[in-house]
Amino acid sequence: AQKITQTQPGMFVQEKEAVTLDCTYDTSDPSYGLFWYKQPSSGEMIFLIYQGSYDQQNATEGRYSLNFQKARKSANLVISASQLGDSAMYFCAMREGRAAGNKLTFGGGTRVLVKP
């Protein structure tokens, strides 16, 4: 079974609007962390935001917020006030506490295109 599922392969968003990128995960480990990365066309992986399994509040970093619903095993990324520079591929990833090698397990990604 897929451990990280991103069901939206691609989406358009109007500049200045908010966009929600879906991510569901599957783990039996009680200790885990969820990450979102941005990959622009240049290819590098840019860390955006982190949510720990024991965190009581949803994580926020500037225009990024993570809608963490633990019972539903979802960790959706919300980008507010989209900018043209937000056009990129976005990956959801999970690190399980017991995973060897600090392994990150990634979803397939969602490509976001911001329209002016």
Add this chain to the structure above:
Amino acid sequence: EAQVTQNPRYLITVTGKKLTVTCSQNMNHEYMSWYRQDPGLGLRQIYYSMNVEVTDKGDVPEGYKVSRKEKRNFPLILESPSPNQTSLYFCASSPPPGHSLTDTQYFGPGTRLTVL
């Protein structure tokens, strides 16, 4: 500046011609990993290393070798590359678990490999 460097950034080669992709980090991290990125699959871990002379297989190790003779370096070796190894490769480093699950991995800029 804390960074992970990879070389080369782009490589086109032919089937069967041995190649090495170098990776170096300047953060004194114990953990290093190699990932490959393929469309729709996200990033998948190839090999990881927990310290000098300690390496182990990730999820997709077939066709690859690694070595960790120095803490800062973690080269990826393709002894006999095949077209199905055409991919975007990332090296990553991180402190060991126990610091915090919030410690994200630092990714290199990526190496785009094409095997003809």
